[in-house]
Amino acid sequence: MSELDDFYVHTVSVETKTGTGAYGDVYAAPVDVQCWLEPNRRLVRNKDGQExxxxxxxxxxxxxxxxxxxxxxxxxxxxxxxxxxxxxxxxGTLDLPDHLEIDLT
Structure with missing residues (x-):
């Protein structure tokens, strides 16, 4: 259990992209993930380095x-x-809770 679990008040459905097939992108079956979701417009870089x-x-x-x-x-x-x-x-050694931040379109 994470120290941040109390803040994860949203549930999202995630379909992990597993590749590309003859008919387009291929995704895994959806799974639910507890999280904190925040609308926040900002410029970020994608996997190709574009803003x-x-x-x-x-x-x-x-x-x-x-x-x-x-x-x-x-x-x-x-x-x-x-x-x-x-x-x-x-x-690291600060003993604070670790977490992910995921930028979405």
Missing amino acids: VLSSSFLSCDVAEKAKFTPDSKVTHDGKTAYVIGVNTLTS
């Missing part, structure tokens, strides 16, 4: 990192966004 606009970000436990590959689908309240990038925030 793109992120419309929101979410924070969640670092154990969820494998689910958030670039271009994975994230759905909340019927709205779907795509993962732009993932930042792992660790405290």
